[in-house]
Amino acid sequence: MIDTSDMAIMEADRNMFMSYTFKRFAGGHMERGRWVDGTESSVSAIASVQPFTSRQLLLLPEGKRQKGWVKIFTSTELTCLEGEGENQQADQVLYNGSYYEVQSRDKWDNCLKHYEYDAARVND
Numbered sequence: 725m726i727d728t729s730d731m732a733i734m735e736a737d738r739n740m741f742m743s744y745t746f747k748r749f750a751g752g753h754m755e756r757g758r759w760v761d762g763t764e765s766s767v768s769a770i771a772s773v774q775p776f777t778s779r780q781l782l783l784l785p786e787g788k789r790q791k792g793w794v795k796i797f798t799s800t801e802l803t804c805l806e807g808e809g810e811n812q813q814a815d816q817v818l819y820n821g822s823y824y825e826v827q828s829r830d831k832w833d834n835c836l837k838h839y840e841y842d843a844a845r846v847n848d
Contacts, residue, residue: 740772746802747823749813762813769800773819776842792845794824799838804829816846 750762824843
């Protein structure tokens with residue numbers, strides 16, 4: 725379900741924002757000594773997904789620069805690796821044929837409330 729607050733962002737620039745489906749995972753758990761992944765569901769959101777600039781890539785630690793990275797701008801709150809529970813897997817988005825996992829979140833509460841996420845390509 726698309727949040728109606730996404731419409732305000734979409735009105736800002738109809739060419740930059742489109743609907744994306746994010747994979748969301750319920751928290752996993754241990755069962756009889758074995759890890760059991762949580763169930764997968766999907767969340768739709770209006771977002772702008774853009775590749776990192778070369779300058780943004782240079783700001784990453786050397787070991788992380790080899791992955792593909794994107795910025796995600798949306799008014800929808802996504803689950804990310806940073807600050808979530810240890811059994812919670814981050815949301816993923818399909819962009820240009822590859823899945824990207826949400827790593828970090830910045831919340832902007834200025835005139836246009838939204839979130840800015842960094843997401844890294846998932847190893848195939």
